[in-house]
Amino acid sequence: xxxxxxxxxxxxxxxxxxxxxxxxxxxxxxxxxxxxxxxxxxxxxxxxxxxxxxxxxxxxxxxxxxxxxxxxxxxxxxxxxxxxxxxxxxxxxxxxxxxxxxxxxxxxxxxxxxxxxxxxxxxxxxxxxxxxxxxxxxxxxxxxxxxxxxxxxxxxxxxxxxxxxxxxxxxxxxxxxxxxxxxxxxxxxxxxxxxxxxxxxxxxxxxxxxxxxxxxxxxxxxxxxxxxxxxxxxxxxxxxxxxxxxxxxxxxxxxxxx
Amino acid sequence: xxxxxxxxxxxxxxxxxxxxxxxxxxxxxxxxxxxxxxxxxxxxxxxxxxxxxxxxxxxxxxxxxxxxxxxxxxxxxxxxxxxxxxxxxxxxxxxxxxxxxxxxxxxxxxxxxxxxxxxxxxxxxxxxxxxxxxxxxxxxxxxxxxxxxxxxxxxxxxxxxxxxxxxxxxxxxxxxxxxxxxxxxxxxxxxxxxxxxxxxxxxxxxxxxxxxxxxxxxxxxxxxxxxxxxxxxxxxxxxxxxxxxxxxxxxxxxxxxxxxxxxxxxxxxxxxxxxxxxxxxxxxxxxxxxxxxxxxxxxxxxxxxxxxxxxxxxxxxxxxxxxxxxxxxxxxxxxxxxxxxx
Numbered sequence: 001x002x003x004x005x006x007x008x009x010x011x012x013x014x015x016x017x018x019x020x021x022x023x024x025x026x027x028x029x030x031x032x033x034x035x036x037x038x039x040x041x042x043x044x045x046x047x048x049x050x051x052x053x054x055x056x057x058x059x060x061x062x063x064x065x066x067x068x069x070x071x072x073x074x075x076x077x078x079x080x081x082x083x084x085x086x087x088x089x090x091x092x093x094x095x096x097x098x099x100x101x102x103x104x105x106x107x108x109x110x111x112x113x114x115x116x117x118x119x120x121x122x123x124x125x126x127x128x129x130x131x132x133x134x135x136x137x138x139x140x141x142x143x144x145x146x147x148x149x150x151x152x153x154x155x156x157x158x159x160x161x162x163x164x165x166x167x168x169x170x171x172x173x174x175x176x177x178x179x180x181x182x183x184x185x186x187x188x189x190x191x192x193x194x195x196x197x198x199x200x201x202x203x204x205x206x207x208x209x210x211x212x213x214x215x216x217x218x219x220x221x222x223x224x225x226x227x228x229x230x231x232x233x234x235x236x237x238x239x240x241x242x243x244x245x246x247x248x249x250x251x252x253x254x255x256x257x258x
Numbered sequence: 259x260x261x262x263x264x265x266x267x268x269x270x271x272x273x274x275x276x277x278x279x280x281x282x283x284x285x286x287x288x289x290x291x292x293x294x295x296x297x298x299x300x301x302x303x304x305x306x307x308x309x310x311x312x313x314x315x316x317x318x319x320x321x322x323x324x325x326x327x328x329x330x331x332x333x334x335x336x337x338x339x340x341x342x343x344x345x346x347x348x349x350x351x352x353x354x355x356x357x358x359x360x361x362x363x364x365x366x367x368x369x370x371x372x373x374x375x376x377x378x379x380x381x382x383x384x385x386x387x388x389x390x391x392x393x394x395x396x397x398x399x400x401x402x403x404x405x406x407x408x409x410x411x412x413x414x415x416x417x418x419x420x421x422x423x424x425x426x427x428x429x430x431x432x433x434x435x436x437x438x439x440x441x442x443x444x445x446x447x448x449x450x451x452x453x454x455x456x457x458x459x460x461x462x463x464x465x466x467x468x469x470x471x472x473x474x475x476x477x478x479x480x481x482x483x484x485x486x487x488x489x490x491x492x493x494x495x496x497x498x499x500x501x502x503x504x505x506x507x508x509x510x511x512x513x514x515x516x517x518x519x520x521x522x523x524x525x526x527x528x529x530x531x532x533x534x535x536x537x538x539x540x541x542x543x544x545x546x547x548x549x550x551x552x553x554x555x556x557x558x559x560x561x562x563x564x565x566x567x568x569x570x571x572x573x574x575x576x577x578x579x580x581x582x583x584x585x586x587x588x589x590x591x592x593x594x595x596x597x598x599x600x
Binding site: 007028029032033035036037040044045047048050051054055058059061064070071074077078081082084085087088089096097099107110114115117118121122125126129134137147148149150152153154155156157158159160161163164165167168169171172182184185188189190191192193194195196197198199200201203204206207208210211214215219220221252 | 260262263264265266267268271272282283286287289290293294295296298299300301302303304305306307309310311313314315316317318319328333345346348349350352353355356357358359360362363364421425426427428429430451452455456458459460463464467566568569571572574575576578579582583586590
């Protein structure tokens with residue numbers, strides 16, 4: 001079945017894809033931290049920050065339509081909270097933008113800033129995930145000091161998410177085929193809990209079989225991988241570009257804000 | 259429910275990230291003694307089960323057109339025990355963030371505390387206190403209901419506290435809190451009913467799964483229970499008291515003092531010492547000065563120049579992005595070797 005998962009582009013090849021997972025991860029964290037610490041009412045500067053992840057996405061050959069569709073998909077919670085800002089802060093301000101100046105409220109500026117930050121940090125996160133294979137990201141995270149137990153857990157989880165989602169979709173299809181009218185809440189819950197229960201039992205049985213197979217192949221709690229993670233000259237170039245980008249934008253932003 | 263980066267300030271996001279990371283590290287260390295390599299596949303697959311379980315939806319009564327689904331955290335906590343469940347649910351939240359982009363990277367700390375630690379520990383211990391040893395009696399079901407309801411409500415209280423401490427949102431704390439707890443009260447009840455029904459089903463079909471603890475026995479020591487509740491009471495109590503003192507003036511305390519703008523007249527002054535400490539921390543650790551908005555009629559010239567700078571910033575950035583895209587497009591057209599993974 002078809003899954004709308006985001007990391008299908010991680011299996012492409014581009015200079016960005018070949019960068020070390022650790023470098024990309026740390027860059028994304030720093031970038032996100034810088035963006036969320038921007039003033040709560042400034043909007044214009046976010047456009048400048050968007051250049052970075054945008055360039056990475058374009059170089060990594062990630063279709064922009066896909067990126068924006070995905071951002072829209074995950075936005076409702078943030079959007080509702082952001083839209084509540086104009087309701088509570090009605091301090092009028094006048095903002096000048098190029099030749100025009102107009103009247104608005106601080107609430108609207110905050111709302112725009114929250115939405116803008118959301119889009120920019122999402123761009124950065126999507127740029128990370130859609131150019132890095134999850135397995136490489138996990139190896140990188142492990143080398144950065146994340147506990148091994150958690151790394152193995154994440155690896156197993158990622159491997160089986162789509163298997164179990166497939167099973168769930170089969171079960172849902174079967175229910176849809178048999179439900180011809182509204183059954184009432186009691187029956188709904190009964191059916192849903194039976195579905196969930198059987199899914200749970202099926203997951204545990206699958207886990208047992210996998211465990212037997214893995215024990216048979218000598219699994220003792222750690223993965224042996226041919227780790228290809230190595231910091232190369234490309235990573236240094238990326239790091240320098242990233243540092244120059246963030247530092248110069250910092251001075252630019254400070255000059256705008258003062 | 260997932261917090262986003264943008265609703266948190268850097269100190270809150272960083273602080274919760276450090277707390278969550280530290281606690282998760284401790285749990286992993288502790289769990290290593292209990293969890294053998296045979297259980298690793300089981301934990302991974304039960305994490306994946308959460309994703310599949312959230313797809314199974316059902317119609318809700320009284321609200322036509324809406325459907326609910328199970329969250330599943332308390333179910334895992336009951337079946338796996340709190341430590342293993344905390345690891346599994348944390349991994350679920352990390353994957354939701356990285357693969358499905360639900361919740362921000364820096365908000366991971368908040369999300370792990372709210373949605374993994376609270377249901378796993380509070381839910382598990384509440385269930386164990388309320389429920390008797392054997393399954394399928396009324397007491398057990400009440401225990402499960404309580405665990406789900408209070409676990410989810412605690413999480414619903416934590417979200418507004420974190421958001422308000424960050425000061426990004428303008429919603430008054432009390433409004434936010436009432437909305438969140440109200441909505442999550444319903445969510446908690448539905449979650450409780452479904453969890454009870456699923457446990458009853460599993461008990462009927464495979465009693466061995468519920469009877470023996472899948473990931474090693476967790477002894478219910480009084481100290482652990484008390485410590486868990488004490489920590490969460492302190493967190494919630496401290497947060498609430500901190501917020502209550504400023505409730506009348508909403509969030510405006512955050513611009514009561516502007517070290518970067520000496521002429522700034524405080525709109526509201528709140529002399530609570532705790533708040534000034536947090537305010538100072540926030541202005542110290544935010545990388546840039548906040549609030550460059552000038553009020554009406556003040557200093558037209560400087561405002562115009564700011565206007566032009568931001569104008570140049572926006573259009574310069576858009577042009578740069580267009581140029582990058584164009585260059586990439588031209589390069590790609592000349593080089594037809596595009597690999598698109600399906």
